[in-house]
Amino acid sequence: MNMDLIEVRALRAARTRDDLRVNEHVRPLAGGTWLYSEPQPGLEELVDLMTLGWTPVDAEATGGLRIAATCTIAQLLAHPADPAWGPGVAPLFRRAAESLVASWKIWNAATVGGNVCMALPAGAMTSLTSALDGEALIWQADGGERRLPITEFVTGVRTTALSPGEVLRRIDLPAHALRARVGFRRSALAPLGRSGAIVIARRDVAGSFVATVTAATTRPHRVWFAAPPTAAELREAIEASVAAGDGWYDDAHGAPDWRRARTLAMAEELRLELTAEEAR
Numbered sequence: 001m002n003m004d005l006i007e008v009r010a011l012r013a014a015r016t017r018d019d020l021r022v023n024e025h026v027r028p029l030a031g032g033t034w035l036y037s038e039p040q041p042g043l044e045e046l047v048d049l050m051t052l053g054w055t056p057v058d059a060e061a062t063g064g065l066r067i068a069a070t071c072t073i074a075q076l077l078a079h080p081a082d083p084a085w086g087p088g089v090a091p092l093f094r095r096a097a098e099s100l101v102a103s104w105k106i107w108n109a110a111t112v113g114g115n116v117c118m119a120l121p122a123g124a125m126t127s128l129t130s131a132l133d134g135e136a137l138i139w140q141a142d143g144g145e146r147r148l149p150i151t152e153f154v155t156g157v158r159t160t161a162l163s164p165g166e167v168l169r170r171i172d173l174p175a176h177a178l179r180a181r182v183g184f185r186r187s188a189l190a191p192l193g194r195s196g197a198i199v200i201a202r203r204d205v206a207g208s209f210v211a212t213v214t215a216a217t218t219r220p221h222r223v224w225f226a227a228p229p230t231a232a233e234l235r236e237a238i239e240a241s242v243a244a245g246d247g248w249y250d251d252a253h254g255a256p257d258w259r260r261a262r263t264l265a266m267a268e269e270l271r272l273e274l275t276a277e278e279a280r
């Protein structure tokens, strides 16, 4: 998988925040599974984030999770489930990880932060963290920091809200999302193919219903309802959100009409699944 990056003249191991100093030509290196997989024109220097020694996953006293950007997918999966997590949450972590193409080959190196910063529609960690109301903590070039929901962090295909010089420090998952009942659906054109559409839905303890669409669209789309929606309300909300963005994504992994049909069908399955008890 590794390839020589012939324009890269230096690899710096970051030990402290002051060592970061990234820009257009000096980029962060996390697991390197993408950086070393194709030519990187204009890249002159890499700054290794893995040497910062960030704790991969921290459970907060409030029940939330703090996931370091450098946490590998394997480390995330190894983190023990909390008994307070809602039905479907622990399996969701694994199913999201398994959505990566050839996932097992890259789990030990690929990081959660690297996956989200890549901003591919099929970014499995983007699907997971956006569906669980993940919030990015961003380190700014001037030493400050800012926070942004993952649904706003990924802005399009291979684009994020990171400004030059900024680094993703970690992603926080709030307790309310981890305590919810969740459901996951994924469609791909081939059994081991790249995700064409992913829908993750949540029924929060407070009664609200949330559905997040990824892979079928250029960035995550989240629709929220104070109480479970009807089939028509859910469909209309998803259609309106996607229409207000870039529409349904089109590439070799699925045509827009197929992605739309799969997304709407899976969202309806999840609506029925997560509201089944009330219907009885």
Ligand SMILES: Cc1cc2nc3c(=O)[nH]c(=O)nc-3n(C[C@H](O)[C@H](O)[C@H](O)COP(=O)(O)OP(=O)(O)OC[C@H]3O[C@@H](n4cnc5c(N)ncnc54)[C@H](O)[C@@H]3O)c2cc1C
Pocket: 001, 027, 028, 029, 030, 031, 032, 033, 034, 035, 036, 037, 049, 069, 070, 099, 100, 101, 102, 103, 105, 106, 109, 110, 111, 112, 113, 114, 115, 116, 117, 118, 120, 122, 123, 124, 162, 166, 167, 168, 169, 194, 195
């Ligand atoms: C076999 C294979 C299958 C793959 N399948 C998928 C797939 O299905 N879906 C998918 O989305 N990707 C896939 N990828 C692409 C990629 O490997 C993953 O997205 C992976 O999670 C990237 O993480 P990494 O830690 O290796 O990132 P790196 O390769 O180290 O970095 C990726 C990019 O993110 C930037 N970056 C990394 N961390 C930070 C940070 N903390 N702050 C700011 N910028 C940062 C880097 O500068 C670089 O531009 C696949 C790759 C391979 C080799």
